[in-house]
Amino acid sequence: METLTLNSSDLKSQEYFLNMGPQHPATHGVLRLILTLDGEVVKNIEPDLGYIHRSIEKQCEYEGYKQIIHLTDRMDYLSAHINNEAVALAIEQALEIEVPERVKVIRTIMGELTRIASHLLWWGVMGMDVGALTTFMYAFRDREMINDIMEETCGARLTMSYSTPGGVMFDLHPNFQKRVKDFIPHLRRVIPQYDELLTGNVIFQKRMKGVGIMSHEDAISHGASGPVARGSGVSCDRRKKDPYSAFASRDIQFNEITFTEGDNLARYNVRMKEMLESLNIIEQLIDNIPDDGIQAKTKALIKLPKGEYLQRVETARGDLGVYIVSDGKKNPYRVKFRSPGFSNLNALIEIGKGHLIADLVAIMSTLDFVVPDIDR
């Protein structure tokens, strides 16, 4: 029964255990960390997962390919659309379907909106974690606009289930373009406020700078991806490295944000700048959405040819890999979701050591965990 892998005989005389989570305000869900502390200094971290493990991979083995998609919403629920897209892309890759250009553009815009929404939520919670409580409401105000856009087109605010193999569920709502165009200048206006409120704040800077440093080599070795790795100078943006959807079919100008410091502030800045880059991407696409249908021809019952397929996309948290092994039947033989959070959690074990509890909370916040994404 006992899941502690450490016992008190391993402790040095000054040390004690602290059980952080599964119910703890800073673990953003049900992550459990067993900390070994000396005073307030973290000596060892041991994660204990599985409090929200729903065995999505096993479930997928009993579902048809179309039916997998709605399960991925529930993994990393903050980048639900990008998860949907990943599975859809993997299936399209296997079936060698060419989806209409409109679908690609819609997916990309939706994906970037999702990314902004996810980063906004992260920003709000980041502020909460370092004690600035007001950031949360400001971020949620702006995120709400994206949720409304999503609800209007996809019919759901968080778990959209919007991409399907070969297309998207619904066509864009007539209001979509107008709403997005309203949102872009709004966010452009509030992000400087965010910077004044939190980024520039001397207390925040002192809390972030030089804390939780992850070197370039460590980031690669830990399998870190997304903003976490880019904060350590690893260029790993899938949108650049192996473009998919509109990133492949259109010539989209955007920068991959990398910082070399590898500390909390670098990871923070990556996400703040990424929001603006995402706005750029949306701006380039929103005015010319082609009109060539929203669904490629697919069979009602999808069967993938025998083989194995890997699709990697850039979610808000990093590199999501959808690995499907098919044996030619209507159900996949094995589906693996390589979630970015899982590898990033691995990094926490090492970079959290030697810091104070308060710093550990800040580090966890900049690693941006979504626990269902880790547990799957």
Add this chain to the structure above:
Amino acid sequence: MSYLGDVIGGIKTLMKGMKVTGSYFFPNVINKKYIITRQYPDEPAIVMERFKGEVVMWHNENNEHRCTGCQACEIACPNGSIEIIWNRVLNEETGKKVKQIDKHIYHLGMCTMCNLCIQACPTNAIMWSTNFHNSTYDRSKLTKVLNKPGSKLMAGVEE
């Protein structure tokens, strides 16, 4: 000198932050300008027309629906939220036995609002309702029968 510079620079950044929160606070005190709260039961909730609240079956004024009992939705559903109980009834006119639904059972408690059933439906019999007042004290109340009692298949859907 950097010591004093630190102090003054630090205070400056703090003042900037206070300016931002203050710029929201004072207008809010005067006329609640930036307040985003919707006082839900008093003010109606904004629900978009496409909102996926629950699956309903469309009935016309003669209590007729469009469901032929083909079970496409039941097959499409990823988690078994839909069960269709059907039997074959003799059609008086043609003399053939026709499939007819007895009960279209929908487990709202298991539904993940993935839209696959509605996409699968060949006759547009089921659709989304934007109703989100779904909370009950009893889980069994979430199991609903979509076809109204005594309803019949609309004429002409079969083709």
Add this chain to the structure above:
Amino acid sequence: MNNELKAEIENQFDQAVFDEETSKYLIVEIAPASYLDLMQTLKTKGFDYLFSMTGMDWGKELGVTNHLENSQTGEMIVVKVKLTDREKPELPTLEKIWKTAHLHEREIYDLFGINFKGHSVMKRLLLSEDWEGYPMRKDWHDETKMIIR
């Protein structure tokens, strides 16, 4: 590049089996004995990013599929290792080569029951310690917990 790499691996590991049909990446299948060596060699060849470790149950054999990426060029290679022993499957750990293997291997141990020798914390990760069996295996079945339509 693929062919060069293939030749190099072939030279060093004569029992490696290649497969280019089933995936768009080069798949190398290796015996458990030379698994660690191959991974080590691949790392020195620039495949420094262990993208994912996937536990697999091929029916008869258990095993692990590793996706490796060259973080400079973005090239990928897939390394498969199969174990015929379903009772006590054992593999050497990759923890020393890639830190990310720490959690991935624990997950595979938890769900497939493959024991990674030399791993620092070889304990269940997702499930509780008193869980019986390894649920991701194809032969794992639970009447009460799984409802199959």
Add this chain to the structure above:
Amino acid sequence: MILTNTTNYFGQLVNYLSEQMGIGGQILAYVLVAAIYLSFFAVAGLLLVYVERRVAAFFQLRLGPNRVGPHGLLQTIADALKLLSKEIFGTNRKDNLLYKTAYYLVIIASLVSLSVIPFSRGIQAFDINVGVFFISAVSSVGVLGILFGGWGSNNKYSLIGGMRSGLQMISYELSSGLAIITMVLLAGTLQMSGIIEAQRDTWFIIKGHIPALIALFIFVVAGTAESNRTPFDLPEGEAELGAGYHSEYSGMGFAYFFLAEFINMFIISAVGVTLFFGGWLAPFHLTDSLPWQPLWGAFWFFMKVAVFIFFMMWFRWTFPRLRIDQLLTLEWKYLLPIGLVNIILMAVLVYYNILISF
């Protein structure tokens, strides 16, 4: 008798009743005064909780409590009733004595400090001749309560919170003490009413110009730290410790801690107003010629305190929390040296009389 000021209404009440009814009357008078203060404590605490929630809401684009009573004014009373009716439970193997003493210590410390605060001319229970010193002495007893609570609850989060609190209080007492002493140099007395009388012509914040401003700054920072509010809410540190030292308290135990926090905020503000902004004195002698002087005094006093408290709330809803080592760095490397230099500066200014006065 400690009561020195003859215009003290509470003193007059005690004298009157003891003349009329002897020793029994005196006791009755004391009980009456205590009842007045206790009810003030409760009302002010509840009102402050309401105000805090409302202000926080407006900062955060929300509405805040607005359902119970007009503008939600009765919300906190409803909350207090709820807390009263809650079951009181703690952890297993808690140190019962410390656990139970903790909240009494906290609340007694803030109640006692309240007694020397001059609400208006003559409205002061205890016009002691070392008033300011008395406040800083008594308010540091409160930290004992927090330490007791942290240790006694047998919870590691509480323990960390309690220890942080001890560290913080001991450090910041120093700075707030220094800031107080700086201002006392101007007044030449430690008596609260004396300090206010000394500001009849010019408030100390103007009279002491630069050093007074620096002292105000130090006092505000240290005061915020002493009342355990963001950016110095490490003992609670919601994101890190859940609720810190009062994690394991429920019902009224928790409510006492909560109320004491708000009363402490009031006390800090009251001391700040007394020292820097002339206490109950009207600005520019606006209301000096009007009747009902004590009431006007109280009006100005509470107005000034409200502004002071509002600023503390503004800080709380804007700034992120410091880390424990940064907290100590701020105290020992910045506030303390600046405070010490400031005291010398003030002494020089007072000696050579380079002060602004009208």
